Amino acid sequence: MVKRNFTKAAVIGGTSEIALSIIKNLPSLETVWLVGRDETRLNVAADSLKVAEIKVLAGDISSGDGITCLASRLPEDLDLVIIAQGMLRPSAADGGYGDLDDMIRVNLAGPCFWMDTLVRMYEHIPCRICVISSVAGDRGRASNYLYGMTKSGLSAYSEGLASSLFQRGALCRITLLKPGLVATRMTADRTDMRLAAGCDSVGRSAARALMAGRETVYVPGWWRFVMFAVRCLPDFIFHHIRA
Numbered sequence: 388m389v390k391r392n393f394t395k396a397a398v399i400g401g402t403s404e405i406a407l408s409i410i411k412n413l414p415s416l417e418t419v420w421l422v423g424r425d426e427t428r429l430n431v432a433a434d435s436l437k438v439a440e441i442k443v444l445a446g447d448i449s450s451g452d453g454i455t456c457l458a459s460r461l462p463e464d465l466d467l468v469i470i471a472q473g474m475l476r477p478s479a480a481d482g483g484y485g486d487l488d489d490m491i492r493v494n495l496a497g498p499c500f501w502m503d504t505l506v507r508m509y510e511h512i513p514c515r516i517c518v519i520s521s522v523a524g525d526r527g528r529a530s531n532y533l534y535g536m537t538k539s540g541l542s543a544y545s546e547g548l549a550s551s552l553f554q555r556g557a558l559c560r561i562t563l564l565k566p567g568l569v570a571t572r573m574t575a576d577r578t579d580m581r582l583a584a585g586c587d588s589v590g591r592s593a594a595r596a597l598m599a600g601r602e603t604v605y606v607p608g609w610w611r612f613v614m615f616a617v618r619c620l621p622d623f624i625f626h627h628i629r630a
């Protein structure tokens with residue numbers, strides 16, 4: 388398989404630890420745009436990278452108007468965009484309508500609108516869009532089905548759009564990244580981290596998969612088999628799982 392080296396990338400949710408770890412493992416990058424909601428945090432993230440040129444774009448990354456405005460400031464020749472923003476509220480919708488609304492806006496509606504906008508901009512160039520979903524979207528579990536619902540929708544949207552790009556012969560392609568539990572800021576207050584992967588190894592594996600042009604990527608890779616088994620479990624067994 389031919390290995391692709393990326394030179395110009397953007398990260399939406401530019402402070403994400405997983406996305407920054409992927410960027411650190413792409414050796415040929417010359418320019419990176421970090422796009423997010425908080426300029427101070429984006430500048431701290433920029434200082435952690437060793438890339439020749441880093442630009443920071445701050446604004447609303449989850450609303451249609453905000454996304455349109457930020458996207459118009461990106462260059463016309465990006466070869467990689469990572470859509471990484473996401474929030475984890477453990478409760479279900481009974482946490483109140485606010486949680487449901489925030490999670491759908493940040494984890495699902497915003498990333499889907501970013502994908503559409505980026506495809507319109509880069510359909511005719513070999514740009515790879517990497518969408519960070521989660522194994523949590525593969526089957527709704529009792530412990531986190533609000534988060535799982537947003538990631539399930541994101542995975543389905545991304546898979547459909549990827550097929551549509553393939554069918555119309557677009558040069559732009561999509562990689563759907565499905566991490567399992569990863570030790571980052573997002574999971575810092577969790578106690579059940581036995582199955583958690585380190586952020587560095589996840590970034591390394593994801594970067595390798597992107598350079599190889601892979602389309603659906605579980606990180607670490609063994610989650611593909613675990614989630615296959617989980618999806619196959621009959622309901623009367625699945626309902627007993629408390630994880």
Ligand SMILES: NC(=O)c1ccc[n+]([C@@H]2O[C@H](COP(=O)([O-])OP(=O)(O)OC[C@H]3O[C@@H](n4cnc5c(N)ncnc54)[C@H](OP(=O)(O)O)[C@@H]3O)[C@@H](O)[C@H]2O)c1
Pocket residue numbers: 399400401402403404405406423424425428448449471472473474493519520521522565566567568569570571572573574
């Ligand atoms: N860590 C895991 O176990 C795990 C597993 C599977 C999938 N994922 C997914 O991987 C992606 C990156 O997560 P991470 O682990 O790298 O966590 P992270 O370091 O906490 O990054 C989360 C990103 O989302 C942004 N964000 C959070 N709430 C936001 C809001 N309300 N509006 C706009 N942006 C918001 C954050 O920006 P600020 O800096 O401004 O807060 C940050 O850029 C997420 O999509 C997450 O769902 C994570």
